[in-house]
Amino acid sequence: MIPVKGYRGAKVAVLGLGRSGLATAAALRAGGAEPLLWDDSPEARAGAEAEGFTLTDLTRNTAFEGLACLVTSPGIPHLYPAPHPVIARALQAGVPVDNDIGLFFQSAADSSWAEMETPPKVIAVTGSNGKSTTTALIHHILQVAGRPTQMAGNIGTGVLSIAPPQDGEVIVLELSSYQTELARALTPDVAVFTNLSPDHLDRHGGMGGYFAAKARLFTLGGPDRAVIGVDEAEGRFLAGQLGQGPQDDRVIRISSGTKLEDFGWSVFARKGFLAEWRKGRQVASIDLREVKGLPGAHNHQNACAAYAACRALGLAPKLIEGALHSFAGLPHRSQLVGERGGVRFVNDSKATNVDSAAKALQAFPRIRWIAGGLGKEGGIAALRPLLGPVVKAYLIGHSARDFALQLGETPHELCETMDRAVARAAAEAEPGEVVLLAPAAASFDQYPNFEKRGEDFTARVQALIGPGA
Incomplete structure (x- = not known):
């Protein structure tokens, strides 16, 4: 568990008592906060009470007195198509609204990191398609490389439920637009944007709002490296906004189908072959055609994204290539x-x-x-x-x-x-x-x-x- 920092002795409301909500409440309590829990479902409230948490009816007028923050689960609307009444009341009262992702980035690092030989890193993956496969593939490559690693977020384990990172560990997070849109802190070391296609548009007020929610992962905290899929206009725009010109290798452009030879750092797949280019020359190539766990152009894009993220951490191309071949794929996804x-x-x-x-x-x-x-x-x-x-x-x-x-x-x-x-x-x-x-x-x-x-x-x-x- 990652104890939440910054709220010791304070009252923090938690709205939504599913997996992430209960994990958030436990992490708040471990950090010395007083979590006040509510869910519209009587069954969810009963489950929280059974685990020893205090329930507070956040629909009451007095519920927000002395409240330091409201933490909400990702599935609860906070703006479009209409904010949940409890969130609307918090916003009206000026109470900060956050989610477990924001609390994680606020709380994961501590003073012990300065004493570690290799401080932990966080890789965060977002996009419309391929997030889960890319996240799992990065995690798999790190395991094959012998790096300590944990995987969390939208893919399974709640971010506050993981163990405190150890020396040299890499935390790999899959983040949905619901999660990136609301988090008050987003500071990954490496951020990955796979692609963009219309989805959840009612929740984000249209395509522009959906893209803006994804882009916050890159603009709010500023990752050391940004891996950007540039097969859509939005990705090309984001890469252009983050880089100081085409040779800025802090941005690694990726593509499935388009040559990207004129940039400081790029990774692309064409006709089944992945190529890495740096400053005008090819430095690595991988034949993806026989990688059974990653069939098709969409999975080749996922391979490019995972490869680029792991190269940003300094892993060798040959090691990554071997790990690609042993990746079995995610259940129910090719x-x-x-x-x-x-x-x-x-x-x-x-x-x-x-x-x-x-x-x-x-x-x-x-x-x-x-x-x-x-x-x-x-x-x-x-x-x-x-x-x-x-x-x-x-x-x-x-x-x-x-x-x-x-x-x-x-x-x-x-x-x-x-x-x-x-x-x-x-x-x-x-x-x-x-x-x-x-x-x-x-x-x-x-x-x-x-x-x-x-x-x-x-x-x-x-x-x-x-x-x-």
Whole structure:
């Protein structure tokens, strides 16, 4: 646990008592603060009481008397589309509003760091797509390199729940726009921006607000190194704003598909090869085509981002290359779950919308595509130009028939259930093909979440081909 500093003896309200909220309350208490907890859910309040915390009804008029700060969970709106009433009252009363990310950066460093041979570092990763894979990949590379490391944030463990960093340790954080927008302190040593595509626009008041929330990671504290994906206009703008000209190697530009040879430091992937360039010359190259845990151009961008972040820490290219090959990928994100007779089975259950499914469909040359579920507005019509690699689609769930009408001349079969779709795709697949679960739809018609859907796919594949096949 990271005890929160700066509030000893003070009252600090905590709004939202999920995983991060309870961890924040515990860290505040460990730092000598008096946490006052509230959640709109009676069940969440009861759970907090069972752990010995004090509940305070923050909806009462007197709740903000003598309050030093309000700490809110990331899922609670603080501005758009409308602030939660408790947050609105705090803002009206002039009470500072923060989140656990801000408290982490305020509290992680202490006097013992000055006595360490190698003070700890923090790498923070944000962006629209690829955050989790990039974060996990950096963490994996550091583990292979023998560096002590912890991974936290949006990817799993709450930032205040990790152990105090030790000598030479690297903390790797995945940060969402909800987290970066509100944190009052953001001071990573290395900050990574993967890419930007429309998402959460109602929460941020539009695309400009969404980008501004991401950009705060780079502009609020000023990292020593900024790794910036420049395949979109926003990334190019951010890189230009942070650097003192194209040769400023404090900014490492990354791309999937575009040569970046005229900058002080860049890393890009083209035709399956990652290249690192510094001051006008190539210094390293990696063949990504045989890295099974990172298929497709979108994962090659993730590889560039992780490579650049680790190079910023001084890791050698050959060490990073070896670690890329041993990366198994994250569950439900282009995850290779089995192989039989030259046919690979890939679980990308996280592809719940057209944009993420498009990336999966561009990752393989011949695909037996399992798609469907609870379709979103527009269905899969936008994917029609990308269906060339699809040998056949196997449609499941609530939207199976709607999806069938949008496939054009692509061969397809209405399977309804995962069991039948996996069995039919496996029976018809030929060597060199990939059976790909990339639903382009939500899971809630048949599963509680995309994880359970991916687990069902994995279990049925392994029942057919055997675990570890």
